[in-house]
Every structure is written in structure tokens, then in C-alpha cells.
Amino acid sequence: xxxxxxxxxxxxxxxxxxxxxxxxxxxxxxxxxxxxxxxxxxxxxxxxxxxxxxxxxxxxxxxxxxxxxxxxxxxx
Amino acid sequence: xxxxxxxxxxxxxxxxxxxxxxxxxxxxxxxxxxxxxxxxxxxxxxxxxxxxxxxxxxxxxxxxxxxxxxxxxxxxxxxxxxxxxxxxxxxxxxxxxxxxxxxxxxxxxxxxxxxxxxxxxxxxxxxxxxxxxxxxxxxxxxxxxxxxxxxxxxxxxxxxxxxxxxxxxxxxxxxxxxxxxxxxxxxxxxxxxxxxxxxxxxxxxxxxxxxxxxxxxxxxxxxxxxxxxxxxxxxxxxxxxxxxxxxxxxxxxxxxxxxxxxxxxxxxxxxxxxxxxxxxxxxxxxxxxxxxxxxxxxxxxxxxxxxxxxxxxxxxxxxxxxxxxxxxxxxxxxxxxxxxxxxxxxxxxxxxxxxxxxxxxxxxxxxxxxxxxxxxxxxxxxxxxxxxxxxxxxxxxxxxxxxxxxxxxxxxxxxxxxxxxxxxxxxxxxxxxxxxxxxxxxxxxxxxxxxxxxxxxxxxxxxxxxxxxxxxxxxxxxxxxxxxxxxxxxxxxxxxxxxxxxxxxxxxxxxxxxxxxxxxxxxxxxxxxxxxxxxxxxxxxxxxxxxxxxxxxxxxxxxxxxxxxxxxxxxxxxxxxxxxxxxxxxxxxxxxxxxxxxxxxxxxxxxxxxxxxxxxxxxxxxxxxxxxxxxxxxxxxxxxxxxxxxxxxxxxxxxxxxxxxxxxxxxxxxxxxxxxxxxxxxxxxxxxxxxxxxxxxxxxxxxxxxxxxxxxxxxxxxxxxxxxxxxxxxxxxxxxxxxxxxxxxxxxxxxxxxxxxxxxxxxxxxxxxxxxxxxxxxxxxxxxxxxxxxxxxxxxxxxxxxxxxxxxxxxxxxxxxxxxxxxxxxxxxxxxxxxxxxxxxxxxxxxxxxxxxxxxxxxxxxxxxxxxxxxxxxxxxxxxxxxxxxxxxxxxxxxxxxxxxxxxxxxxxxxxxxxxx
Numbered sequence: 001x002x003x004x005x006x007x008x009x010x011x012x013x014x015x016x017x018x019x020x021x022x023x024x025x026x027x028x029x030x031x032x033x034x035x036x037x038x039x040x041x042x043x044x045x046x047x048x049x050x051x052x053x054x055x056x057x058x059x060x061x062x063x064x065x066x067x068x069x070x071x072x073x074x075x076x
Numbered sequence: 077x078x079x080x081x082x083x084x085x086x087x088x089x090x091x092x093x094x095x096x097x098x099x100x101x102x103x104x105x106x107x108x109x110x111x112x113x114x115x116x117x118x119x120x121x122x123x124x125x126x127x128x129x130x131x132x133x134x135x136x137x138x139x140x141x142x143x144x145x146x147x148x149x150x151x152x153x154x155x156x157x158x159x160x161x162x163x164x165x166x167x168x169x170x171x172x173x174x175x176x177x178x179x180x181x182x183x184x185x186x187x188x189x190x191x192x193x194x195x196x197x198x199x200x201x202x203x204x205x206x207x208x209x210x211x212x213x214x215x216x217x218x219x220x221x222x223x224x225x226x227x228x229x230x231x232x233x234x235x236x237x238x239x240x241x242x243x244x245x246x247x248x249x250x251x252x253x254x255x256x257x258x259x260x261x262x263x264x265x266x267x268x269x270x271x272x273x274x275x276x277x278x279x280x281x282x283x284x285x286x287x288x289x290x291x292x293x294x295x296x297x298x299x300x301x302x303x304x305x306x307x308x309x310x311x312x313x314x315x316x317x318x319x320x321x322x323x324x325x326x327x328x329x330x331x332x333x334x335x336x337x338x339x340x341x342x343x344x345x346x347x348x349x350x351x352x353x354x355x356x357x358x359x360x361x362x363x364x365x366x367x368x369x370x371x372x373x374x375x376x377x378x379x380x381x382x383x384x385x386x387x388x389x390x391x392x393x394x395x396x397x398x399x400x401x402x403x404x405x406x407x408x409x410x411x412x413x414x415x416x417x418x419x420x421x422x423x424x425x426x427x428x429x430x431x432x433x434x435x436x437x438x439x440x441x442x443x444x445x446x447x448x449x450x451x452x453x454x455x456x457x458x459x460x461x462x463x464x465x466x467x468x469x470x471x472x473x474x475x476x477x478x479x480x481x482x483x484x485x486x487x488x489x490x491x492x493x494x495x496x497x498x499x500x501x502x503x504x505x506x507x508x509x510x511x512x513x514x515x516x517x518x519x520x521x522x523x524x525x526x527x528x529x530x531x532x533x534x535x536x537x538x539x540x541x542x543x544x545x546x547x548x549x550x551x552x553x554x555x556x557x558x559x560x561x562x563x564x565x566x567x568x569x570x571x572x573x574x575x576x577x578x579x580x581x582x583x584x585x586x587x588x589x590x591x592x593x594x595x596x597x598x599x600x601x602x603x604x605x606x607x608x609x610x611x612x613x614x615x616x617x618x619x620x621x622x623x624x625x626x627x628x629x630x631x632x633x634x635x636x637x638x639x640x641x642x643x644x645x646x647x648x649x650x651x652x653x654x655x656x657x658x659x660x661x662x663x664x665x666x667x668x669x670x671x672x673x674x675x676x677x678x679x680x681x682x683x684x685x686x687x688x689x690x691x692x693x694x695x696x697x698x699x700x701x702x703x704x705x706x707x708x709x710x711x712x713x714x715x716x717x718x719x720x721x722x723x724x725x726x727x728x729x730x731x732x733x734x735x736x737x738x739x740x741x742x743x744x745x746x747x748x749x750x751x752x753x754x755x756x757x758x759x760x761x762x763x764x765x766x767x768x769x770x771x772x773x774x775x776x777x778x779x780x781x782x783x784x785x786x787x788x789x790x791x792x793x794x795x796x797x798x799x800x801x802x803x804x805x806x807x808x809x810x811x812x813x814x815x816x817x818x819x820x821x822x823x824x825x826x827x828x829x830x831x832x833x834x835x836x837x838x839x840x841x842x843x844x845x846x847x848x849x850x851x852x853x854x855x856x857x858x859x860x861x862x863x864x865x866x867x868x869x870x871x872x873x874x875x876x877x878x879x880x881x882x883x884x885x886x887x888x889x890x891x892x893x894x895x896x897x898x899x900x901x902x903x904x905x906x907x908x909x910x911x912x913x914x915x916x917x918x919x920x921x922x923x924x925x926x927x928x929x930x931x932x933x934x935x936x937x938x939x940x941x942x943x944x945x946x947x948x949x950x951x952x953x954x955x956x957x958x959x960x961x962x963x964x965x966x967x968x969x970x971x972x973x974x975x976x977x978x979x980x981x982x983x984x985x986x987x988x989x990x991x992x993x
Binding site: 040062 | 104143
């Protein structure tokens with residue numbers, strides 16, 4: 001399985017189709033209450049398609065969120 | 077999956093992972109300065125690149141399932157459905173290569189949004205709501221866990237609905253599952269844990285997670301054993317004494333043990349716990365490092381696997397066995413049902429254990445521990461043990477015996493066991509009930525495997541259907557059916573078959589159809605009525621009803637179509653000599669034939685005589701159907717027999733009637749007839765004797781020297797007449813009439829054919845006994861025969877005597893007539909020579925004939941008296957009261973008593989006799 005075929009911006013993948021996929025994923029994300037914005041989601045999709053370990057990615061996101069929350073709370 | 081190395085990834089330009097990651101970090105932290113971000117970005121890159129390969133297998137289906145399960149657990153079934161739709165859509169679009177990764181990522185982040193401080197309240201509420209819903213069964217009251225009694229009732233009521241299986245055990249297990257941990261495994265990311273850590277510790281935490289929380293579990297058994305200090309001390313002591321080579325160090329993770337145990341529960345050898353043939357149990361590898369208490373606990377739990385294997389083997393073996401029968405099949409089906417419930421438990425356990433394995437983040441909190449396992453399997457273990465006991469108890473049994481065996485276990489004191497066993501019994505009894513239903517309503521015996529307690533012998537012909545065809549298989553009578561009931565059931569079906577096959581009656585028997593019965597039948601439609609007999613007697617009622625209907629029908633058919641009572645009367649009238657005029661006439665007609673030798677008798681001649689007798693007497697008014705059955709029969713000849721010995725009347729019976737008048741019965745009838753016929757003949761002879769005496773008495777007055785002889789003969793004849801009259805009276809009134817009256821009453825009161833048959837048998841028995849035809853009275857009968865012979869002898873003698881006397885009389889008279897004639901003619905009435913001759917003859921008569929006759933008579937009367945005395949002595953010693961009374965009657969004026977000392981104190985005599993025996 002090559003990285004090329006894994007590209008989300010594959011030329012033979014039309015924009016409409018891409019959007020459709022993203023829509024679906026967005027809905028799932030909403031279902032699962034992940035709190036991801038569409039931009040983040042699309043970035044993550046791309047990362048995943050590149051073969052990044054989702055486990056690690058998830059932990060990173062979680063960590064970053066907690067950091068963000070920590071940053072916000074003293075400020076707020 | 078991905079082939080790119082991290083370096084390559086970083087090298088690509090705009091949408092290189094690094095750039096993307098940077099974007100992501102920025103987006104997550106909000107719009108901040110690059111400087112702030114860079115630190116986190118560095119961290120992100122480090123984490124991502126260091127954990128490149130996923131720690132768990134990438135299985136898209138699995139992840140999708142987990143998402144669905146998670147949603148379902150939260151009570152969002154519609155969302156779950158929606159998700160599967162989305163997932164399908166995603167699959168069909170097929171553009172994404174790494175669907176699993178995305179899904180997994182989303183799942184990992186699920187609900188993380190809530191943990192942020194925007195909506196803390198909803199998270200708390202949700203968290204609390206979860207435990208109740210995190211079960212596979214719809215609803216289980218929470219207090220089940222706390223109060224064992226309540227849970228028992230819970231499972232009990234559960235069993236009522238569909239099956240009492242292990243499932244109820246599961247429900248009570250899976251109900252409180254989340255209670256001990258406030259969070260079900262994999263449900264939530266615990267907020268406290270995540271938030272509290274600073275970035276530094278995250279790496280180590282991640283590393284820990286990726287290795288798989290096994291190390292942290294190692295402490296668990298440690299703690300567990302420590303908490304039960306006493307126990308472990310004891311075991312340590314034991315361990316040192318028992319097996320020194322056993323490894324009791326704490327090397328092994330509890331998760332591994334639990335996983336193995338779950339396998340063992342299914343009867344499969346695990347990695348560490350294997351079946352040991354030597355010990356016939358599942359044993360843990362002795363080299364594995366596990367503390368003693370844990371090892372013991374594992375062994376204890378592994379018993380469940382052993383029991384399961386046992387039950388399963390039995391079920392498999394028996395379900396292959398074609399000859400095991402329907403009852404057996406339903407037993408295996410019931411066991412299979414229980415096993416299915418057990419599989420459900422296993423599925424739950426496995427899922428739980430899987431989740432432990434899958435757990436992304438959680439550590440010890442969510443793991444399935446040995447102790448949990450032991451708590452959850454406590455109930456199933458108990459049940460399985462009972463099943464195994466049942467299997468053991470029912471090993472070689474089948475049919476009704478199997479049901480009995482199971483029934484014996486329903487008396488168990490434990491309510492849950494009782495519920496389990498009676499549930500199984502209910503299923504097992506079902507085929508029996510089916511058979512019973514067919515049998516008591518249609519008379520059909522559908523019992524290919526000989527399981528029912530009624531057995532039919534197909535080789536038995538119709539004539540013997542009632543007596544021999546159907547029998548009770550005692551070993552197959554289930555213990556919940558009483559023996560009386562079984563007999564009644566046998567009778568019901570037998571009656572139906574009798575009606576159908578022998579009586580050729582195919583009209584329906586009213587029974588099942590009646591309204592009031594149907595109302596009660598709601599219960600009847602179930603095997604419960606077998607089993608609840610103590611509580612209500614529906615079963616008894618149903619049987620009683622069927623019994624009444626069938627028997628009444630049968631009796632009606634017998635009485636109306638087959639005129640049973642008429643036949644009974646005919647038996648009494650002809651075979652038991654009830655019709656006096658007919659018998660007397662028959663005897664008159666037959667007299668001349670029967671004195672001949674038996675060999676020269678011809679049946680057809682006798683039949684003709686019988687016809688004549690019938691036509692000349694009141695018998696002609698009887699039903700022609702009955703008269704047609706009347707016939708003559710000659711008994712077996714033995715040399716020297718006269719016609720009197722072999723002649724007998726016969727009555728032909730066939731069809732249903734012959735069930736009562738069986739061939740054996742008819743032989744008895746013939747014996748009785750023979751006896752009665754003989755006694756009747758004596759009466760007849762004596763009448764003849766008396767008549768002769770009367771006629772000749774006047775004539776023989778002219779021979780004065782005969783008068784003492786005549787007198788003697790007269791007294792002898794009177795003695796005989798007295799004897800025979802008393803005998804006849806006794807036989808006719810005390811034996812025949814009384815017994816017959818009893819029989820008649822009983823037949824009219826009879827509820828079923830068996831009652832009639834038994835009444836008839838009692839009747840015959842009584843007659844036989846009182847007519848001296850049974851074993852005990854054999855000597856009496858011989859004695860009586862001797863007396864009868866004496867009477868016949870006397871008749872012959874008297875006839876002879878009268879003949880000679882009359883000749884003498886005739887001679888004397890003719891001599892006198894000659895004298896008179898000559899006197900009239902004016903000659904001498906007699907000459908000297910003639911006178912001399914006359915005197916000579918006279919003297920000869922006096923000297924020869926009279927003494928010899930006197931002697932004969934004396935001998936005869938002496939013998940008779942001796943015989944009668946002997947007979948009386950025997951009678952007084954007889955066990956039958958009526959026979960002893962007969963003795964009194966025969967010796968009413970105590971003539972014999974005066975002569976025979978033994979008769980003087982019959983009671984004392986009897987006592988002495990008894991002592992002799």
C-alpha cells in the first residue's frame with residue numbers, strides 16, 4: 001500500500017466526493033462527541049491517510065487540549 | 077500499513093505530516109504565538125514519531141463494533157443505527173484508505189469534548205447514568221446485587237417466563253457489573269486521570285499504555301492475597317507441605333489467567349491451565365509463577381469448565397443416540413438450553429475480557445479480575461454442578477425412568493436448584509404428556525422407544541386383548557405419577573382399544589370435548605399438572621374424567637350391544653342348573669343314553685335331545701341368540717366311564733363377552749357343572765328309589781318276611797335323601813344363589829370392565845371353593861363321590877332286590893292262582909310234590925335271598941354311615957364357615973355326633989388338628 005494511493009488529494013478523487021467523505025466523517029465525529037472542528041478533522045484525516053498512528057495522535061490531541069484548558073483557566 | 081518512515085514524512089512539503097501536525101497543534105491550542113506552540117509541537121512530533129506502529133491490531137470492523145456498542149451502552153440506539161449507516165456509506169465511498177485509523181482516532185477522542193470545562197455537569201450526569209445501561213440485558217433491578225434473596229426471586233421469576241437457564245445468572249451478574257467500578261471498561265476516559273498529569277509524565281504514561289497495562293495488574297493478586305492475609309498464611313503452610321516444586325512467585329499477569337480461565341470455561345485448554353488426566357481436572361501449570369491462593373482460586377473456578385465439559389459430552393453423545401427416545405431427547409434439549417444460557421454468560425465474560433484487552437487508556441480499574449470472575453461464576457457454577465449431578469444421575473436411564481430420576485432431584489432444598497430441575501423436568505415430561513394424551517383419549521400408543529409406562533404386545537390376538545395385550549412397565553412409571561394412577565391410565569387406554577378393536581365400536585367417546593373440562597385444561601395443556609399434583613389435583617381430575625367416560629361407554633356397549641347381563645343369566649340358568657324344569661327334563665330324556673358306556677355316545681344324538689329338552693320346557697322362551705350358544709360337550713373319556721361322567725353342557729361365547737368368560741373361566745364352569753350335574757343326578761336317583769319303594773311296598777306286603785328288609789331299605793333311603801337334600805339345599809341356596817346375587821349386585825355397580833371381570837372371578841372362586849372343587853376340599857370331594865357311588869350302588873341293589881322279590885311274588889301268586897283254579901275245577905288244590913317244591917323254593921328264598929340282601933344292606937348302610945361320618949369330620953375341620961355350617965345341617969339331629977366321638981367336640985378336634993400341622 002503506497003503513500004501515493006493514500007493521499008486524500010488524489011487527482012482522481014473529485015472535490016465533491018472528497019466533501020462527501022468529509023461530511024460523513026464529520027457526522028461520525030459529531031456522534032462521538034469528539035469536539036473536533038472540520039479543519040482539525042480534515043488535517044487529522046490527512047495525517048491518518050499518511051499512516052500516522054491514530055493512538056498516538058489521539059493522545060497528542062488529548063494532551064494538547066488539556067494544556068489549552070490549563071492555559072485558559074488561569075487566564076479566565 | 078504505512079510504508080513511509082518518519083523522516084520521509086517530514087520531508088514532504090505543504091501537506092507533510094510535520095506541517096499538518098503543526099496546523100493541528102495550532103488549531104487545538106487556539107490562535108497563539110508560534111513560540112507557545114513550538115514546545116507542544118515538539119512534543120507532538122516526538123510522540124507521533126516514537127509510536128509509529130499501532131499497539132493494537134488494526135481491525136476496522138472491530139472498531140466499528142466498539143463504537144456501536146459504546147453508543148448502545150449510552151442508550152443511544154438510534155445513534156448507533158445512524159452510525160452504522162454512516163459507516164456503510166464511508167465504506168461504499170471507498171476513498172479513504174485508512175478508515176480504521178480515522179475511526180479509531182475518533183473513538184479514542186469520543187466524549188473528550190465534554191471533559192473540557194464547558195459542560196462538566198452533563199458529563200457527571202452521564203457518567204452516573206451509565207452503569208445501569210451498560211448491560212446486555214434490558215433491565216435488572218439494582219438491588220439484586222445487594223440482597224441474595226431478592227436475586228433468587230429475580231432469577232426464579234425469570235425462569236418462569238422462558239427458561240430458567242444460566243442466563244438468569246448472567247443477568248444478575250451483568251446487572252451489577254459496573255457497580256463495583258464506577259466506570260464500565262472503555263466507556264469513558266476518566267477525567268481525573270487525564271487532566272491531572274503534566275506533559276512530562278505523559279510520555280511514560282503513553283509508554284505504559286502501549287506496553288499494555290499488564291504490569292500494573294501484577295500488583296493485583298498481590299494486593300488480593302495481602303488483603304486476605306489469614307488465608308494466604310494458611311495456604312503458605314499448606315503449600316510448603318504439599319508441593320515444594322510449585323512455583324508460587326508473582327510472575328504472571330492476572331489478565332492472562334483470566335483469559336485462560338475464560339477458555340477453560342468453554343472446555344478448551346488455555347495456555348497455562350490445562351486439563352490433567354491424572355487428576356481429572358483442570359490444573360494450572362505448576363511451573364507458572366502464581367501465588368498459592370490465586371492458584372487455588374483458579375482451580376476452583378476451573379471446575380466450571382470441567383462440569384461444562386461433562387454436561388456437553390453427555391449432550392453430544394446422547395443427541396447422536398437414536399435409541400435414546402423422545403424423553404431423552406427432550407432432556408438433552410433442556411440441557412442444551414441451559415448450555416446456551418451458559419454460552420451467553422461466556423459471551424459476556426469474553427466481551428468483558430476483550431475490552432480489558434482492548435482498553436486504550438484504562439488500567440487496573442477496568443480489568444476483569446479473578447475475584448470478579450469468581451463472583452460472577454458463582455451462580456453458574458452452582459447450576460452447572462446441578463446439571464452435572466443430573467447427568468450423572470440419569471446416565472443409563474431413559475423414558476419414564478429418566479423422568480423419575482429427574483423428579484427425585486426436584487426435592488432439593490435449595491430453591492434455585494429446585495427451580496432449575498423442575499424446569500428441566502417440565503421439558504422432559506412433555507413427551508410423556510403427549511403420549512399420555514394420545515393414550516387416554518385415542519388409545520394410541522406412540523412409543524417407538526419404549527419410554528411410556530404402558531407397553532403393548534403386538535403378538536397378542538384380539539380375544540386376549542384385555543388380559544394380555546397391554547401391561548404396565550413398572551420401571552417406566554415416573555415417580556410423579558402414582559401407581560394407582562398409572563393403573564387407571566392403563567385401563568383407560570385399554571378400554572378404548574377394547575371398544576375399537578374387539579367391540580368394533582367406533583363412535584366417539586365423550587371426554588375431552590365437554591365445556592367444564594376445557595376450562596380446566598389450560599393447566600392440562602401443560603406438563604405442570606404432573607408436577608403440581610401436591611398443590612392441585614387437575615391431573616387426577618383429568619384422569620378420572622377420562623376414566624369415567626371411557627368406562628361408561630364401554631359398559632354401555634357391553635350391556636346394550638352385547639347383552640352381557642343376558643349372557644350372565646344364561647350361564648347361571650344353564651351351566652349352573654338354575655333352570656330347574658329344563659334340567660329335570662333333560663335328565664329324564666338323557667337317562668337312557670347316559671347309563672351306557674361313554675364310548676357309544678354320539679354328540680349329535682345328545683344335541684338332538686338337548687333341542688327337545690329346550691323345546692319342551694320354559695327354556696324355549698329364552699332369546700334365540702342365547703339358546704343357539706347352548707351346546708352339548710363330552711369331556712375326555714377314560715375307560716369305564718359312563719355317559720354320566722362325560723356329559724356336559726356348554727355355552728359358546730365370543731367377541732367382547734369372551735373377555736369376561738375366558739376359556740379358563742369356562743373350564744371352571746364345566747367343572748362346576750359336572751359337580752352340580754352329579755349332585756342333581758343323585759337327587760334324581762333317590763327320587764326314583766323312593767318311587768320304587770312306594771310302588772313296591774304294597775305289593776311286597778304279601779311277602780311278610782321281606783318287611784324288615786323293606787324297612788331297612790326305607791330308612792337307608794331316607795338317610796340318603798336327607799343327606800342329598802341338605803347338600804342340594806346348600807349348593808343351590810347357600811352357594812349358587814348367594815354368590816350369584818353378590819355377583820349381580822357388583823356387576824350392576826361396576827365402574828369398568830375390570831370390576832366386572834374381578835367380580836366374576838370372585839364369583840367363580842367362591843363357587844368352586846364352596847362346591848368343594850378347590851385344592852383344599854379335594855379329600856372332601858372324594859369322600860362325597862364315595863357317598864354318591866354308594867347311592868348309585870344302593871339304587872342298583874334295590875332294583876335287583878325288587879326284581880327278585882317281585883319275581884318271587886309273581887311265582888307265589890301264580891302258584892296260588894293255580895291252586896285256586898284247580899280248586900274251582902274240583903280237584904285238589906295242590907299236590908304233595910308241588911307243596912314240597914313250593915316249600916323248598918320258599919325256604920330257599922328265605923334262606924338265601926333274604927340274608928344275602930340283608931347282609932348287603934347292612935354293609936351298605938354301615939359304609940354309608942361311616943362315609944358320612946368321615947365327611948362330617950372333614951367338614952368341621954374345613955376353613956370355610958359355610959361348609960362347617962353344612963356339617964351342622966347334615967347332622968341336625970345329632971345322630972352322627974352320637975356315634976362319632978370326634979364330632980362331639982369339633983372345636984377341640986380342630987385345634988388338635990391344627991397342632992398336628
